[in-house]
Amino acid sequence: MKKIEAIIRPEALEPVKRQLIDAGITGLHVERVAGHGYQGGVVQAGRGGQFYTVDMIPKVKIITVISDFNVEPAIEAIISGARTDNTGDGKIFVTDVEEAVRVRTGERGREVL
């Protein structure tokens, strides 16, 4: 099992979620995060019309634990939902998961995903 963590734009959440569901991946959860990377920051304006930049940008993190064979489809789904070709589109990280347990039943392993 692998864990996919994708940091994306908040407004990409729904398209990505839809793509993942279409790809058969329905178990997931999301978190609000603030990101910092190549994207320079968000420009805001003061009430005197002066501009300033905030260097932490609101992002959303989608996390889903999936079977190994689902990794590539998941990555593709996320990219197709989140890509706008501008910096700040986000990153996807893949890590290994050793065990998964369903609280309701105590079942373990791939079936619980």
Place this chain on the structure above:
Amino acid sequence: MKKIEAIIRPEALEPVKRQLIDAGITGLHVERVAGHGYQGGVVQAGRGGQFYTVDMIPKVKIITVISDFNVEPAIEAIISGARTDNTGDGKIFVTDVEEAVRVRTGERGREVL
């Protein structure tokens, strides 16, 4: 060392926390997440009495890094605190942790947990 991540109902937080502490696991942190899985969604009502469903459900994620021998007790503690036998009770994921550092002292390894 292993990292345990458990997605549970918000109202199960305190029972789970108490079970973990009783099991000797006191180092942990929690996050708010929104979940999507088998559980269908939350039904809400509009002011005209119409119903609608919100497909992302508020959940809490408990994260604790523990020694390997603590994994089974921790899983049991979480299940015993969070299980209601209804869908939506949550999932537990276990991953490997390579190193742990205590900021205050710079110490490393199992002792810092």
Place this chain on the structure above:
Amino acid sequence: MKKIEAIIRPEALEPVKRQLIDAGITGLHVERVAGHGYQGGVVQAGRGGQFYTVDMIPKVKIITVISDFNVEPAIEAIISGARTDNTGDGKIFVTDVEEAVRVRTGERGREVL
């Protein structure tokens, strides 16, 4: 590639961020969490002057995925920004990351960090 997760005090966020950026690590994101550990809790006062303790403490989690050779510098940067020598300074956890993808380009591996 390794993932560094550091749970720190909220007010240490900026010093830590600055240290990381100085160490050449600019890709990161942060989350709000509530922590529980050796630190006893936050003492608050009621309006009749009575005191009480809240056992979950607001913390910030910084997450950055970096190349293996950057792990030690990152740990040092975090410690130097967050250490106050009091309990509650926080913990750093290191885990392995198998793959990283840049959504904007689809590129993979160390270059995307």
Place this chain on the structure above:
Amino acid sequence: MDSGNTAWLLTSAALVLLMTPGLAFFYSGLVRTKSAAATIMQSFVMIGVATVVWVLWGYSLAFGTDIGGFVGNLTVFGLRGLEGDGLLFMAFQLMFAIITPALITGAFVERISFKALLVFTVAWITIVYAPLCHWVWAEGGWLLDLGAADFAGGTVVHINAGAAALAGALFVGRRRDSVAETRPHDVSKVVIGAGLLWFGWFGFNAGSALAADGGAVNAFVQTQISAAGGLVAWTLLSWKYTGHPSIIGAATGAVAGLVAITPAAGFVGQWPATDGYLNFFPALCIGVVGAVLGFFAIRALHNWRDMDDTLDVFAVHGVCGMWGAFATGLFAVAEIGGVNGAIGGSADLLWRQIVGILAALAWSFVLSAGIFWVVQKFMPLRVSETDEMIGLDRSEHNEAAYEYDEIGFGWDASDTIDEEIPSGTEALKRLLS
């Protein structure tokens, strides 16, 4: 006007002004976070825009010398020659001209273009509101001459706003992501908004007596009873239909009761006229029935796909406004407002009320639709799909409603300055040098 009446009318005008921020909160609490600030702005900006329009030409079109029963002329353009009581009446009426367009905005929150809204508003006050106001309240207005009764704005404000909302919902089109439902992001904002509306409504209704006398007292009490009836009724309805007593329902019910009593507040009260044994009855009935009608109107309209009147302006203001105008024709008693309604023995008033309702409805719907139709020739009425997805706060105003999160907004390394902060005397020296 003596000092007491002046004091009450000044107070009333201030109270009605406060209703618009109250409405801004009421509406904002009902939408999603990402358009929460923009929704506030859509009401708040009306205080500026409507005031300017009103003091320039709006008041004159409404209350200038009558032209054919239909509209006023420009004799009092720019407040020409107004002072004392006339000026006070202008100010009181101004507050109504502010809140009415603000009410309409509920129909197309979360997607309207701010620019289009401003253009629409200026045109709407001029073309739709001012004439209708003239018909009903100005000397020579044809509905006034006909004898239709509208104490504080059932037709002018509520039916008018409701019908325009209907046109707006049709022309702006439904939200892209959620046809039928709105998801309130802050219940407490809804209730405090309703509380401020209720408070201000005493100025709206009891102020419409234009004096601090028994008529104002009567309007005050009718208002309170009807609002309470609406509150209780809607709470119970939501309890019955959803299994839970809805807080937003309670707030909405109060507003429904307030809307319904608006045209009636100065005409109903004593009941039955002969011995007044049940004086509480007409207002309670108007409030309760208003809530019931509003509740089922929302249910009915939510099944209608093209009509995404998001915050139910037509259901709450249009339907309850019509009911209130109709109920005035039922319950009016000569002892209170000088004219009897159908139950009091005279069917005349009822027919006149129906004429007033239909005239207001048709006039407002047709002309509002016309204005939208013209405006959309010049600019899009709604924002782009991406902007709608991002939310109006960021896309239209570049100002998120909330940045509560200290993360990323708290203490920003890039800004920090290492230089010493000068002492006060040092800074003063630098200033003077």
Place this chain on the structure above:
Amino acid sequence: MDSGNTAWLLTSAALVLLMTPGLAFFYSGLVRTKSAAATIMQSFVMIGVATVVWVLWGYSLAFGTDIGGFVGNLTVFGLRGLEGDGLLFMAFQLMFAIITPALITGAFVERISFKALLVFTVAWITIVYAPLCHWVWAEGGWLLDLGAADFAGGTVVHINAGAAALAGALFVGRRRDSVAETRPHDVSKVVIGAGLLWFGWFGFNAGSALAADGGAVNAFVQTQISAAGGLVAWTLLSWKYTGHPSIIGAATGAVAGLVAITPAAGFVGQWPATDGYLNFFPALCIGVVGAVLGFFAIRALHNWRDMDDTLDVFAVHGVCGMWGAFATGLFAVAEIGGVNGAIGGSADLLWRQIVGILAALAWSFVLSAGIFWVVQKFMPLRVSETDEMIGLDRSEHNEAAYEYDEIGFGWDASDTIDEEIPSGTEALKRLLS
């Protein structure tokens, strides 16, 4: 009543109405997020319920023709025959009957069953409030005849609510998870609530002069001074005892000062009576001592396990109300309110005040406990353990106070409709077809 007095009383009644939404915010800010909306509702719904009860039979029980000094009869049931000044007085009194039960709700927030609360409230206004109100303010009421002085509701509103809160805390029982403390989730809500309360309290106290005259002016000024004294004193106390000047303490101190001056506002002012050199003194003293008593009352009561009067209704309203009533007996001067207190040379008033305090306390506590005792025979007074854990917002009302988080609430895939959105004219055509 002339137009000026009418204007002031209308304004005052509106101001007192606004206190209830203010209280809703004050209380809501003090509880935890998960019951934030429910707490607002518990106050807000009173505006509906109490209004209906009051206009039907409550006012008549309180101010109908006296029966043995104890209660009114049903002569003015349903507002029968009321108009003009009588109707205005009814409306003003109504606002007091709304806020008093709302005050009580602070004692059992976060666990009360909404249904039980409604049943309790209807019974309480009828059985407890209306008679006590009659004793103190109605012609023939035995406390009035005795000569006990209560200008604006120290006994009727505050002691009454405080004693009922005590009974409520005992019968509903303590919260399951936290015996002694409440954790305010929104300090700004607490302060804006206190601000609205303060603003409305000018109507409460200065309105109780029932005229816009020197008496109203005096009550206004005493109110302001006492509230300020309470604010400052409580801030300093919290500073001393916790090391930090508490913001919630400042807001609470203001309320304590306002409560304490309520019975006294029309009786104190000139000081000493002979030359008035220290006119500021009685009110400042009442406010400061009120805050001190309230502060230590909270400390004392929080050690008492069974008594989880969560938002300290008894400490703030009961204790400060008693102090205010007592202080009236100390500081009253004939120059202001026509009667002298103990310091002014006449111990009579003081004894009458003590009788009034004890009568209100006993009456309210015993009968409120009785009502709870009966209600719990028919329905549980509190929600289940799970529901308490989930919080009243979701369990009782299925409406979370806040859904600020865009995640999961922002843009919902399941709802999105791919169909084209029709243009306005298209939609219009469909509508007409």
Place this chain on the structure above:
Amino acid sequence: MDSGNTAWLLTSAALVLLMTPGLAFFYSGLVRTKSAAATIMQSFVMIGVATVVWVLWGYSLAFGTDIGGFVGNLTVFGLRGLEGDGLLFMAFQLMFAIITPALITGAFVERISFKALLVFTVAWITIVYAPLCHWVWAEGGWLLDLGAADFAGGTVVHINAGAAALAGALFVGRRRDSVAETRPHDVSKVVIGAGLLWFGWFGFNAGSALAADGGAVNAFVQTQISAAGGLVAWTLLSWKYTGHPSIIGAATGAVAGLVAITPAAGFVGQWPATDGYLNFFPALCIGVVGAVLGFFAIRALHNWRDMDDTLDVFAVHGVCGMWGAFATGLFAVAEIGGVNGAIGGSADLLWRQIVGILAALAWSFVLSAGIFWVVQKFMPLRVSETDEMIGLDRSEHNEAAYEYDEIGFGWDASDTIDEEIPSGTEALKRLLS
């Protein structure tokens, strides 16, 4: 004073009181979350502190018997001998003495020491505010005798607060982390604050007529028009300069318009004096120009490093206050306020206005700086670097503004008590035993 005038003045005083909580919200919304509650407290506490100072000696210094045109003596110390109309005037004036120091706090939010703020405030009301108030409004005051016109506090309140803010920003020093910008954490709080300010400002300006007459009506209308002009102008300016119509800009523009009209409200109105064809013009011009000046003043001042007047008190209150005082000298017409301005043919008033502006500016800046200079000898004016980083909410008051997050604050295991909760009768028994 008759009952009508008394009613209006009581209402006005209450309205002005409400402005301070309104300001607290306005300011709090503009700062970052971590000092949101502290910012509210900095305004709210003024209601307590200024009231105590004012009723003890402040009012007497301002309105006691004149000493050399410069200050009042202590004849009315502690409200000695005040009653009726005199007491009412005291109360109305008190509300101004509350909000003025509250306005200043915007200059040094997020870093001021609360203790230093309190000490500064007491000194400032005594040394700076009371004398300046005497000059302008008290019998014998030199600016009044000179003939300078300040209807409702352009010099006394706004220029005064603006200049003191400048001194405060210099002495307290800039924020450590962000020199030039503030980051509003809650736009809705800003707007509701502006709404309450606007509402209260009717009391401020129309109340300053000290009667419910044509003068009050005129002031009311001028206030509304100017505020609306400011709102619209600032919105358009932000749109032009940033590409988006700013919501905070709209709120700020309204405040700028309100500030600018304050000194003029009772002097301008009819335009031109001869035929009044453009009666709307002076107020609209004052509001629009006020907004333009405020907007560019903010831009200009933000480039100035040492001057971190965080919430732009000088730009909004100082600059717009000066403009308003100047504009009074331009637009005043004898038909309204009894004196003609420069355009009306008499340059005299304009010169007097300029003297008044400069006197207020210099007096307030120099003495305020002096007070800060002295206070900093005894205690630090600002909190430590760590405390600033943590935010004033936690470091100064140990009370976070918001604890919305249920996590960690919802249900706390450590507190949970396993014991049975006793039934009500059981608890009652325990209580009685």
